[in-house]
Amino acid sequence: MTLTTSSVSSALGPPELYGRREEIAAVEALVGRVREGRGGVVVLTAPPGLGRTALVEHARAVCGPAPSVQPTAPTLPTGLAHEGPQLVCLDDVHRWDPASRAALSADLRHVTAATPVAVLLTLAELRTGEAEFTGPTVLRLGPLDDSAAAALLDRLTEGAVDPVVGAWLTREAVGNPRLLTALVAALTHGQLTGRTPLPDPLPGGEDLLGDYALRIDELPFAARALLLLAAAAGEHEPDGAGADLALVLRAGGDPAGLAPAEAAGIVVNAGGRVHFTHTLLRRAVLRRAPLLHRRAAHLRLARACRERLPHLIQRACAADDHDARLAGSLTAAATAHQPHAERSAALARAAALTADAESRTDRLAEAAEAARLAGDPVRARALLARTGAVPAHGGVHRVRGLLALADGPADDARESLLTAAALLPPARARRALIGAAEAAWAMGDAAAYREAMTRLPACDDDPMLEAYRAGMCAVLAGRSAEGHALLRRCLDGVAGSGGMSGTSEPAGLLRAGAAALVVGEVETACEAGARALAAVRTYGPEVLLPRALEHLAYGELRAGRHTGARAHALEGLRAAHRIGQPNVAVSLHAVLALAASVEGDAESCASHAAAAAAGAGPHGLTQAATLAVWAVARTELAAGRPADAAARLAPLVAPGPRRGHFAVRMLAVPCFVEAAVQVGRSAEARHATKEFTRWTGATADLLASAQLARCRALLSPPQQAAAAYESALAHHDRLPGEFERGRTQLLYGQWLRRRRRTREARGPLRDALVSFERCGARAWADRSRAELRAAGEAVAGEPGPGPLATLTPQQQRIARHVAEGATNREVATRLSVSHRTVDHHLRNVFAALGVRSRVELSRLLAGEGGAPGVPEVPRVPGVPGGGVVSVG
Template sequence: MGELIGRGDECRILDRLVDATRAGQSRALVLRGEPGVGKTALLDHLAERAVPGRVARTSGVQAEMELAYAGVHQLCLPFLDHLDRLPAPQRGALGTALGMTEGPAPDRFLVGLAVLNLFSDAASEEPLLCLIDDEQWLDRASAQVLAFVARRLGAESVALVFAARQPTDALAGLPSLVVRGLHGPDARALLDTVLTAPLDDRVRDQIVAETRGNPLALLEVPRAMTPEELAGGFGLPGAVGLSGDLESTFRSRVDVLSEHTRLLLLLAAAEPTGDPALMWRAAERLRIPPDAAAAAVEADLASFSTRVRFRHPLVRSAAYRSGSVHDRKRVHRALAEVTDGERDSDRRAWHLAHAASGPDEDIAVELERSAHRAQRRGGVGAAAAFLERAAALTIDRTKRVDRALAAASAKVEAGAFDVALDLLATTESDRLTDFQEAQADLVRARIAFVTNHGSDAPPLLLKAARRLESIDTNLCRATYIDAITAAMFAGRLSVGADSDEIARAAEQAPRPTGAPRLHDELLDWLIAFFTRDYTAAVPHLRRALAAVDSGVPADGQRRWAWLTTVAAIRGWDDERWHELSARYLDLVRGAGALSDTPLALNTHAFIMLFTGELTTAATLIDEQASVQEAIRSRIAPYAALGLAAMRGDRDTAVALSRTTVAEVTARGEGNGISVAMWATALLHNGFGDFRSALTAAREAIEPPVGLSSANWAFTELVEAAARLGEYEEADAALTQFVEISRASRTDWARGLEARCRALLSDNDVAETLYREAVDLLGRTRIRTDAARAHLLYGEWLRRQRRRGDAREQLRLAHDLFTAMGMRAFAERAGRELQAAGHTLPTKAPTAVGPKLTAQEEQVARLARDGLSNPEIGARLFISARTVQYHLSKVFTKLEINSRSQLEQVLP
């Protein structure tokens, strides 16, 4: 390949990318530009420059956009001999996605992690360059997986370079290089390379101007001009009718070919795999002679060798569009007949669908089967496309609606909300059954919940649940749980049905006929809570928690894991909270359900905060941030806010609180306001700013009841109000909390009740209550509340002038707060100690060593805890080679030489 005219700057950028991969680094780049501007030529330059090294290429094809993982399969095919080296969950996910093995639908991000490690392993032998052309036409699953890989590259000697006219949203934020038309001198130089006759200067200038320096246009336009036009006759340049539509230029070149050659090009355009044997078998059925290819090759439109290739994607598009509707159906029918129905049944069904002249139930059934296979591989976008086409080919009204609703549901899962609503609209002219109406309502509710997280979803879910009452009791009760949960999320920002209304409706719904299952017990708990009170709900809550251990299948446990953890929190059961949140995290990690991982990490991080294990919580929060960055999740920073409040990091906590309130308000998630205000109250109580704490706590407990944080805020309000002398308000909040404490009867709740009562009591009664609080909270995991009981007791003792006893309690509190990293509370305890006559030791200066980066510290801590490199990579969504790279830097900075020494050097 010769030097590209006018592309010196672009080639230098690409050359540096190749040099970086040879040096052990990784890179990602998006080439962006209009059709024909030279993106493919730059990819060709990269492929040539990468030698020696491995190059893998794939290209998006419009006809394959609905076939899940088609692009990933083509790119990974040369490296499948490395598949056995992947960790089992990743190996299973990728094998299932590519249709090589059977299994549950894999999480798309786990597939991405598998591809990342597959590329990393292949690059351990020599640098790997992956080139993806026409990314805008990749199937959705492949686009998302490859974008995931591009974002997680580190030190693997791998480069991913995409080329696209308009990159899809999946590539947003990746480094990009805009490829523009050639400048005047370079454009003229390129034009001169294809001229076969003299060219009038005015015509040359017009061609350059009207093509805007587009290289493909510069090469193609002269082919469409006669020597007289090129010479500038007939009053040129004004008479030269140059078209900016390159596809039309190619189409005009296709149209002048013989009928057999045009039909062969149409056939090749409709067969996206480029398999010449398959194409010629179909050509034989269409009676296209072998010599029909010669004219297409001579016209420089396509080549037919080891693989069928078009000169440019625009040629493929022109060849397909130039065919009549009748010829397109003939071509797809021939391709369907020669496609192996066993090994490639999905592509065969797709060809049959395009060949159909009208409704065809047999083809619709085939498409349904393809949709089910796609769903098993995790290709929800492909499943939706198959079902949408199946609905279009169905004449039976009931079946058509069923397929359209199934397609709409799949479109929601794929994130195509507008298309889902369009599909629902196609069913509105039909008379739907109650079950179909309920399905439509569920689809609309899912769209509302995902896009607005609560505000519109509860009434839609309530409507669906009511329709399901006489149809499917199990689905009805599960839908009522979803409706109540959505209303709880919406909380004070709800604009439709609230939790109380939904719970009353659920109470009237049919009961399960057999033994109650886990979700039945959860629903009974929610009904009792919202229709009666906390005390009435506690027996149901305990039965729900007991049901978790009664042989519930793993998928059922994962489906309800978050809600069962919330039940433990609402029951003030710290042991079950710890156990169930850890189980929840294990379940999603074990299943590779990366989409559920941020919520699971957030849930487990909170119990770590309350138990005072702030370093562990910080590790989980960092991991959550890595996951959210990798999968572009949008959970508000609840645990990070709680951590900043516990640590007494005022600036961070205040900033996160503002961010959280703005974010959740925008999407209608009122419960998030309660979380933010609880954390703000906790922060200010730590600093002894009781007026600010009281203001925040009041807002936190504003009805309707939140999921959990409103409960926590009662005790913050009592402390702040009592210290300000607002005894009436403190007593009212305590009365509400007493109902919780007396019903739950846990040491945690009873200890907090005693602590709050002590704040509102005098003399011997107060001391008895403080001692009770210290004793009860000392039996729990909740060290933060236990330390605060010692602090409040010590502060009370100092005010009673019992300085010796006060110092004992305050020293205990100070030591606990210091060990946990609760700086604001530690300083508050320190001030009280000094007031009680105790001098705190001066801190020895801390040795300052080389600072680890955030990711180095994450890797180091996980390695210290005994995780292997592949396990660390799976947690942080990086390759095992990048883990090793970070560890080598950690060892150098900390001046150690083994993982076993990390325990000594990390705090």
């Protein structure tokens, strides 16, 4: 036990701590109080290894150099208050005997704010009902979060740790900085940098586990024996599942040992399952038990197990050398019917028992694939790292490629999967080639997609997959009619509810949904996505959950169900972060940006678009980047900034190397045409409309025909435009979806009003307002209200114009735009009037309001919060606000 007194002096540089901002602030506040001549007590409590002593050292460093004394009794020295301000540090008070702790607790009651003595003491985690030192301020330290652990690991290894090794070390350390330090110290440079496979289990941390075991060593023999059996039983259980108490008792555990273990706070018994209160307690029980005792516990459990796979895993834990027969039995028992996490654990055990290098690598690759399917990429990569350098193993390359498809550059994933396909037999190469095609699709590389799908052997055993393969190849080769006919075969098992001949397997349903979108059967795509999501939730695999939610959300966007799309995309985003699929998260951010662009939430759209752009660029995810750019451009249209929207979309829809993703660029054409026509870029709009016409003829998406009619109306000469708009609205009347209908109604009403047909304009503008309100498109509804005011109609429920009450509706709109900082030319573009008209109205506005400058006008309107219907669109990092946009 150590008691240290420090005279408070000027602060020195404290040692660097990670993830302890709040605790450091509390310690420094304690030092600050004693500097001011006031006292106080802070108690730091935590399990071993979480940094209690490091915080004490930090406090001493803040105080400066001071003598250290070893008292004859573990109590506060007398006379401290007469020696000036003092900080007393007492570390590991839990090691004191009960009488000494009681004496200290009594002494602490005399430390008041009037006493210039501060006390910082630490002790192990308080147990339930323990209240020795609960009067003072008590800080309970928790484990480091992932970012703090990563920062510590980076310092410990000077940034040289391999990312896969680092992720595994961080997981094994469970947020314990002392354990993480010990694990790093126990590994060689080659192991840390990934050049040498990691040992299993990881060495290091024995002294820390000894500290955890102190409470266990105090228990009676029956309790210790039962805890060893419970800890050993956890080896065949999923993480967090605990041990089956009935199995532990069948293996010889004494039921009388459970109560003392629970009273000591080491385990809890819930629903017949024994759970250790901390994972390091279980690890301490196993690692500190003598090898013979540990093997005996595993063998007793093996005899007591009634299921084959747990029986074999317990036998494997007891094995002391390679055992080919047991490894073969484990591999055979780890069938596809087992949960993926349990299958991975069994195959990893089988690999550890395998002497032959090739067979061992086969089993490690299968264990890694099972871990990937279980949604555990960290474990999957750690298992692959045990294989060492195996340049010609198709299974290893395949799993690496599939992991990179979810969390890495798409081109790297494609190359790994193509390499795997070349090394694997045809039946096993199929999934690798499908994955390579998925990577090429995300990249926007149609030729690479077609190459991967062409290499895929004829799938005679899977007619739906063969129809998909042949259909996609035909579409991308320009044979749309043939390709669509083939792809429709994939949809036979999706539409309807009974008598389906198609698949219920999630991956097949997701392919069917993709085929439906290519063909233009949007509702069928939504149904396929919903069925795939239900199947994943019911049967797994967990790894497909974010992707299923992404497919469904995107289909709902295409169908105009933006609220549902946002809900599913948010759920998918959470799942993607939890499972470790940042590439899917990028796509979901793009979907959320599009949903926000409909709802008129410019800030949310910009945030999600920025997140999509930040991830899409480094990983080459052109599809997500294209969707994000389109989303921001749509908010600019809602804000009345067509010049910005046209500049943003032009590279995406035009031919050339900077064009957007081949499968989605046509979807952005109607937005581009609308923006381009308003800013005088009619030639570009006509060229884009010509290509959009060809695309519309090849798709079954009925919305495309309505959008095409709207584009033609925008480009029509005045004498034909009204009929063109009426034709577009007739298309919309046959379709569900309010948002696109509202946009056509709004444009028609604007066209009528600008030709001074204000009475006729009010009808479509009212309809547009209702459409936008029904689908929650707030910014677009605001534009409709502004147009209605300009057409001379008061809008029910709107606030009055305030200082602008004396102005005409057109003058009010110009005043609000100018007050927001728009130039006269920008206002003219937004309102589709001439620059001279804006000049004329603005002079009248200044005269009517008695202001002499644009600055005075802005100040006058500042209380209104800006013009309704013209929200500012935040700039998006990585998605430029005009000019050239490259997403390729």
